[in-house]
Amino acid sequence: MRELFFLPDxxxxxxxxxxxxxxxxxxxxxxxxERWLRLPRLLGWxxxxxxxxxxxxxALGERSLAALAPLLDxxxxxxxxxxxxxxxxxxxxxxPSVLGASVAESAxxxxxxxxxxxxxxxxxxxxxxAAAIGMATAPAVVLAVTRDLRSQGQVTERxxxxxxxxxxxxxxxxxxxxxxxxxxxxxxxxxxxxxPLYLIFGSVALAALFARATLGLLALLGRRRxxxxxxxxxxxxxxxxxxxxxxxxxLLALLGxxxxARLFDHRRLFVSLEFGxxxxxxxxxxxxxxAASLDWRLLAAGVFAGAVLLAARLAGKFVGVLAFARPSGxxxxxxxxxxxxxxxxxxxxxxxxxxxxxxxxxFGASLAAVMVxxxxxxxxxxxxxxxxxxxxxxxxxxxxxx
Amino acid sequence: xxxxxxxxxxxxxLTMGVELELQLVHRRDCDLTRAASDLLALVARTRHPGEIKxxxxxxxxxxxxxxxxxxxxxxAELEAIRAALVAAAERLNVGVCGGGAHPFQRWSERRxxxxxxxxxxxxxxGYLAKQFTVFGQHVHLGCPDGDTALWLLHxxxxxxxxxxxxSAASPFYQGADTAFDSSRLNAVFxxxxxxxxxxxxxxxxxxxxxxxxxxxxxxxxxxxxxxxxRPKPEFGTIEIRVCDTPLTVARAAxxxxxxxxxxxxxxxxxxxxxxxxxxxGYTYNRFQACxxxxxxxxxxxxxxxxxxxxxxxxxxxxxxxxxxxxxxAQRALEEIAAIVRAGNDARWMRSRYADSGSLADLVWQQxxxxxxxA
Numbered sequence: 206m207r208e209l210f211f212l213p214d215x216x217x218x219x220x221x222x223x224x225x226x227x228x229x230x231x232x233x234x235x236x237x238x239e240r241w242l243r244l245p246r247l248l249g250w251x252x253x254x255x256x257x258x259x260x261x262x263x264a265l266g267e268r269s270l271a272a273l274a275p276l277l278d279x280x281x282x283x284x285x286x287x288x289x290x291x292x293x294x295x296x297x298x299x300x301p302s303v304l305g306a307s308v309a310e311s312a313x314x315x316x317x318x319x320x321x322x323x324x325x326x327x328x329x330x331x332x333x334x335a336a337a338i339g340m341a342t343a344p345a346v347v348l349a350v351t352r353d354l355r356s357q358g359q360v361t362e363r364x365x366x367x368x369x370x371x372x373x374x375x376x377x378x379x380x381x382x383x384x385x386x387x388x389x390x391x392x393x394x395x396x397x398x399x400x401p402l403y404l405i406f407g408s409v410a411l412a413a414l415f416a417r418a419t420l421g422l423l424a425l426l427g428r429r430r431x432x433x434x435x436x437x438x439x440x441x442x443x444x445x446x447x448x449x450x451x452x453x454x455x456l457l458a459l460l461g462x463x464x465x466a467r468l469f470d471h472r473r474l475f476v477s478l479e480f481g482x483x484x485x486x487x488x489x490x491x492x493x494x495x496a497a498s499l500d501w502r503l504l505a506a507g508v509f510a511g512a513v514l515l516a517a518r519l520a521g522k523f524v525g526v527l528a529f530a531r532p533s534g535x536x537x538x539x540x541x542x543x544x545x546x547x548x549x550x551x552x553x554x555x556x557x558x559x560x561x562x563x564x565x566x567x568f569g570a571s572l573a574a575v576m577v578x579x580x581x582x583x584x585x586x587x588x589x590x591x592x593x594x595x596x597x598x599x600x601x602x603x604x605x606x607x
Numbered sequence: 608x609x610x611x612x613x614x615x616x617x618x619x620x621l622t623m624g625v626e627l628e629l630q631l632v633h634r635r636d637c638d639l640t641r642a643a644s645d646l647l648a649l650v651a652r653t654r655h656p657g658e659i660k661x662x663x664x665x666x667x668x669x670x671x672x673x674x675x676x677x678x679x680x681x682x683a684e685l686e687a688i689r690a691a692l693v694a695a696a697e698r699l700n701v702g703v704c705g706g707g708a709h710p711f712q713r714w715s716e717r718r719x720x721x722x723x724x725x726x727x728x729x730x731x732x733g734y735l736a737k738q739f740t741v742f743g744q745h746v747h748l749g750c751p752d753g754d755t756a757l758w759l760l761h762x763x764x765x766x767x768x769x770x771x772x773x774s775a776a777s778p779f780y781q782g783a784d785t786a787f788d789s790s791r792l793n794a795v796f797x798x799x800x801x802x803x804x805x806x807x808x809x810x811x812x813x814x815x816x817x818x819x820x821x822x823x824x825x826x827x828x829x830x831x832x833x834x835x836x837r838p839k840p841e842f843g844t845i846e847i848r849v850c851d852t853p854l855t856v857a858r859a860a861x862x863x864x865x866x867x868x869x870x871x872x873x874x875x876x877x878x879x880x881x882x883x884x885x886x887x888g889y890t891y892n893r894f895q896a897c898x899x900x901x902x903x904x905x906x907x908x909x910x911x912x913x914x915x916x917x918x919x920x921x922x923x924x925x926x927x928x929x930x931x932x933x934x935x936a937q938r939a940l941e942e943i944a945a946i947v948r949a950g951n952d953a954r955w956m957r958s959r960y961a962d963s964g965s966l967a968d969l970v971w972q973q974x975x976x977x978x979x980x981a
Contacts, residue, residue, distance in 0.1 A: 293634055293700055300698040357633070357641040358665075359699060428965055467635065473968040534649045534698045600641060602716070 223264055224273070227257055231489045239353075245592040247349045250492040251584055258497025265497050277494055280487035281345075282445035282459050283480055286437070288344045289463020290475075292369045302533035303363065306540075307370040310525025310547065311340045315378070317517035325510055330389070334382045335576055339518050339550065341375035342368040344460075346549035346587050349488050355602035356595040360539055364546035364591070367526070369460055371547070376454045380404040407453045412461025415444045419466050423474040433475065438483075499581055507578030514579045515550075515586075522547045539598055546594040549587025550580060612814050613829070615753035618674075618843030620874070621934070622749035623681065623867045626671040627852050627859055628662055628742040629692075629977075630709055632702040637970035639666035639712045639740070642701045643720075646692075649699065655691035656684050663725055664717050664740055666709075668692075674749070678864035678939040685856040693978050704973035705859075706952070707777030707791035707851025708741045710966040714781070735798060741791040742852040744774060746863045747844040748870050753810025755874070760804060760836050760845045762873045762881045763866075764889060767835055767849050768896035768905050769923065772916045773943060774850035774862055775900045776952035779966060788900030788953035791851050792893070800826065801833040802890075806883045813838070835893075849893075854952045854976045857942065864939030869923070871930045878926075879909050900951050917947050 234249030257264040297304040315336045322332035347368045351361050380401040387396040419440050426432045441459070448458035466475065480487070523544040530540035595601055633640040643665045650659050658671045670688050675681040696703045714737045719729045729736040750756035775788035787793065795801050807813050820826045829837065839846045847866055853859050872878070879885075887908035895903035901917040914922075924940055931940045960969050 291635065296700040299700065359642070359645045362700060472963070473637075473965050473971060534695070535645070536648055539645070599644075602718070 223257075223269055226264065227253065227493055228486070228489060230257070231493055235489075245350055245588045246353055247346070247488070247492050247588050248585065250489045251496040251588075254493025254496035255499065255501060257493070258499075260497075260500050260502065265494075270494060270498060273490065273494060276487070276490055278445050278449070278455075279442055280491040281455065282441045283438075283484060283487055284345045284348055284491065285456060285459035286441050286444075286463040286466075287480060287484070288348055288365060288369050289460045289465075290467050291348075292366045292464055292467075294464050294468055296366065300533055302529045303366065304370075306363075306526050306529035306533055306543075307367050308525075309528055310367065310522045310544065311371045311374045312521075313525045314518045314521025315340050317521040318514055321514050321517045325513075330382065330386060334379060334386075337375055337378035337382055338576060339375075339514065339579070340378065341372040341550065342547045343549040343583075343587060344368055344372055345488065345491055347546065347591055349492070350546075350549075350588060350591045350595060352484075354592070354595050354600070356598075356600040357602070358598060358600035359535055360542045360546060360598035361595060361600050363535070363543045364594070367543065367547055369464070373457055373460060376456050377401065377405055380454070404454050405457065407451060408448065408457035409461050411444065411448055411451070411453060411458045412465050415440060415447075415458075415462045416465035416469050419462075420469055420474060424472075428474065434480075496584060499584065500577065501581055508582070511578035511582050515582060518550070519544070519548055542594040542598045546591045548583065548590040550583040611818065613817060613840045615750075615756060615810055615838070615840040616843040617751050618749035619676075620749055620751050620755070621867055621871055622674045622676055623863050624672050624674050624747040624842075624844070625681065625685065625859055625863045626669055626745040626747075627685075627705070627856075628667055628669050628744075629852060630704050630706060630742055631666050631668065631696070632704060632709070632970055632974065634700055634702050637702070637967040637974075639664075639709050639717070640701060641665040641718070642696075642699060643668050645699055646695055646701060649695040650691055653691050653695065655688055657688040659688065659692060661720060663720055663728070663736070665720060666712075666717065667740065667742065668703075676934075678860060678867075678934070678936045681863060682857060682860035685860050689856045689977065689979075702971070702974035704970060704977050705776065705852045705854040706742060706956070706973050707775070707789055708780050708794070710779035710956075710960075710969060711782040712740065714738045714740060732798065735794075738794050738797070741777065741794045743791065743848060744850040744852045744859050744862065746847045746850065746866045747839065747842060748847070748866060749842075749844050751843075753813065753838070753840065754808065756838050756843075756845050757804075757808050757810060757813060758881055759870055759873060760838060761806060761808070761885055762879075763836055763845070763847065763869070764803065764885045765879070765908060766869055766923070767847075768892045768903065768916055769920050770847065770862065770866065771849050771893065771896035772900045772903060773865070773920065773946050773951060774853055774858070775897070776851040776853055776956065778953040778956055779960070779969070782966065784957070784960075787898050788951060789851050789897045792849065792897050795833060798833045800831055802835070803886065804832070804834050804837060806886070808881070851952070854955070854973055855979070856977070858946070858952070861939040861942035861946075864934070864936040865943050868927045868931050868934055868936045868940065871934060872927050875930065884908055900953055901947060920947050 230253040231250045234253045235246035238244040238249040239246045256262055259265065259267050259270070318336035318339045319332050322335055323329060327335070347364055351365065384397040384400040387400065388394060419437065422436055423433060426436060444459060444462055445455055448455045523541065526540050526544040527537060530537050631640055631642040631646065632638065643661050646668065647659060647661060657673060660669045660671070662669050670692065672681060672684045672688070675684070692703055714734065717737045717740050719725050719736060748759070750759060771789055771792065777789050777791040778784060778787065780790040805816050807816060826832065829840065835849045836845055836847050850862055853862065885908050888906040892905040895905050896916055901920070903916045904913050905916055905919060906913055920943065924944055927940060931937050956969060959972050960966065963969065
């Protein structure tokens with residue numbers, strides 16, 4: 206056969222057609238949902254990912270998912286960086302009640318989820334870790350929905366800020382709890398103190414370093430959109446790699462990187478940052494692949510526990526945000542919509558669950574079982590709730606002609 | 608329903624009031640943002656003088672003062688309103704700034720406020736309604752009766768180029784330098800009912816004109832006239848509408864007091880005859896003021912001589928001095944003289960943009976300037 210080397214292998218070995226199929230289906234599904242059902246596009250991307258994933262049709266096998274992992278990392282990095290850019294940490298200085306709402310909603314949803322899980326007879330540490338993971342709102346969902354609707358206003362701004370903050374709390378809380386577990390499993394006292402400290406200060410230092418470097422580079426490049434875009438894209442890649450290599454929190458580092466780049470940018474060197482079409486492709490991959498990696502059969506098994514957990518979580522977010530509605534200068538109706546927009550849960554929870562599984566296999570396996578059904582439920586409900594909240598708040602842009 | 612005949616409510620002569628349309632901008636990208644209703648709900652909970660009201664889009668609000676006779680009191684009220692507004696905006700993380708137009712917003716992005724009037728305006732005027740996202744200062748001057756109001760309105764026509772040039776603050780529009788000092792007025796001129804009031808000097812005659820226009824179905828109320836100066840019979844005032852919203856409330860107060868002093872001089876000394884002739888070269892002069900600001904050259908409609916607007920302002924200031932003393936408006940007139948020396952807001956905006964090269968940064972500096980920080 207060597208002399209017929211020019212003929213194709215059968216079957217074709219390349220992954221490319223499958224990825225193309227994924228993007229094509231996602232594009233079509235997204236348009237169908239957007240145009241005819243007036244639902245958020247990303248639900249279509251999630252559905253396509255779930256359908257093509259290893260647990261359903263299997264067009265994307267475990268190996269293809271692994272091959273796409275670097276792109277997924279980049280997508281997560283971009284989402285976190287953009288979210289960081291879009292929140293204004295100095296706001297909490299001018300309006301401390303916004304920080305109050307953030308702490309209250311996170312603490313309450315943590316406490317209520319913990320109570321539910323303990324009532325379901327989960328061991329306390331397991332319950333605490335799961336509740337900590339559950340505090341976080343999905344940055345990718347909130348970001349994708351606000352981008353899709355081009356929404357503007359108080360509900361949008363507050364949902365973005367609270368999302369960034371509760372994601373950061375979740376990482377820190379999980380870090381502390383993991384350190385605690387480290388003591389139970391390995392009996393090492395140093396880990397309980399040093400691990401969270403390393404995680405927090407290391408990530409923040411990395412964020413500050415990259416923000417300074419970015420602004421220095423931008424000062425040289427000037428306000429040219431394309432040059433800035435490429436420069437930031439490259440630096441985000443390096444930051445994701447650096448955070449992962451140093452075993453820091455990618456979430457904290459990238460979120461902090463985006464926020465610090467805005468905080469330090471006194472001269473407004475950044476032209477308005479839009480990841481545009483590339484950003485959309487990365488988001489499609491992010492949602493589709495997250496959905497593909499979820500084992501949806503577990504949904505049925507834990508649907509009741511999952512639903513109760515989600516109800517407790519949402520109740521915590523409502524009470525927390527509403528308690529600070531008036532002092533923070535927001536009508537009660539809009540505050541409820543902010544709480545609703547915080548419902549999405551997925552990306553981060555999945556990442557955190559996987560990180561936990563990687564570090565503590567014994568612990569992670571049982572934890573994952575509790576979380577997966579809640580995550581799977583919210584995977585579909587979350588984008589709908591966030592979409593609904595922003596539209597009802599009157600913050601979505603009018604339909605622009607295509 | 609507006610009554611068949613417009614009643615001109617008498618008001619104390621030479622009283623003044625100011626309305627300012629202000630921009631609401633996002634603190635990150637400095638583009639116009641949707642914030643008016645939340646901001647209004649929040650300021651409604653605080654005690655503040657004057658009124659703060661919604662406008663045609665969610666990125667715009669209007670503040671208005673009470674009725675004043677003194678420049679100092681007017682300035683104090685404007686500063687108090689500004690303080691209340693800025694405090695509320697800070698809590699919502701929104702920027703508030705002056706200026707006649709946003710330097711880089713895209714008109715197609717704007718959304719019209721959802722009220723029946725705004726909807727019908729939008730339907731009638733199409734893209735003009737969205738293009739009309741511009742920000743002006745309106746100055747009301749009290750008049751004892753309709754006849755005086757009409758006389759003063761037409762006497763003022765000669766001086767409008769001065770007010771345009773002094774207040775001009777919209778050199779950038781849709782992301783580009785327009786070469787105009789006030790590009791905002793070009794957005795106003797596109798409307799069919801813009802321009803000037805018909806030359807009548809008797810309130811009864813004006814009422815006949817209005818009734819004819821209404822019967823013809825061209826207008827429903829006085830609101831449909833977008834004139835440079837229009838009578839406002841229910842307030843008993845004439846309303847000067849050519850000024851861009853300045854970058855500071857101090858300048859807004861000074862412009863109002865300048866108009867008040869001009870009115871006192873015109874009414875007391877009747878320095879020139881008021882006939883149809885005051886409109887000779889009116890649109891040419893207005894163009895010069897919009898395009899070149901204080902450097903523009905106008906033709907005096909009565910003598911036919913050309914002069915630079917800056918010299919025209921200085922000559923007028925010299926004649927106003929005794930009236931300024933009588934009204935307590937000396938400080939306002941000093942500020943007007945300072946604008947002539949140092950340049951209008953449009954010049955300031957161009958120099959800031961030349962320094963930073965960023966229109967977003969320019970908007971941010973406008974926010975700081977209104978707040979009183981720069």
